[in-house]
Amino acid sequence: MRWxxxxxxxxxxxxxxxDMRRQLAAAGLEISAGKMSALWTGTPTTIRLDDLDVICSVLDCDPTALLIREPDKVAARRPEQQQAASATSDTSVVVTPRFGRPRSEPPL
Known part of the structure; x- marks a missing residue:
């Protein structure tokens, strides 16, 4: 995703x-200068949905306008994941259930 x-x-x-911070404050969202700088300069790793709602309201847009999909990056990662999945499927582990007392007795 691209911010x-x-x-x-x-x-x-x-x-x-x-200026963006002032407009957000006018809309009811008080953001610290550090958080606003992080939102402004980079891609946030997390964002509260309430905050995203106010940002979209101020900018009169949908969240899809702020979060842009990057399918090329996903496709570039896919071969690594498929190789890892095939490696784990080769080693099959048989799990057998344990019957009886699976836990130890409490101390007396």
Whole structure:
């Protein structure tokens, strides 16, 4: 996924993170300067859905406008995952259930 906040903000005439932060505050979302800087300059690893809702409201967009899929990156990772899956399927492990007392007795 690619984070597209700066481009969407620029489409609405917001060129600085401080301006975006002011607009978010006016909409009811108080964001610290550090968090706003992280949202503005990079791709967040996590974002609260409530925060995303306010950002989308301010920018008058859908979350799909802020989160852009990158199928090429997913396809590039796929061969590694398929190789790992085939390696684990070759070694089959038979699990047999244990009957009787599976736990130890409590101390007296």
């Amino acid at each position: 597209n906040l700066r481009m969407k903000a620029a489409e609405h005439g917001i060129w600085k993170s401080t």
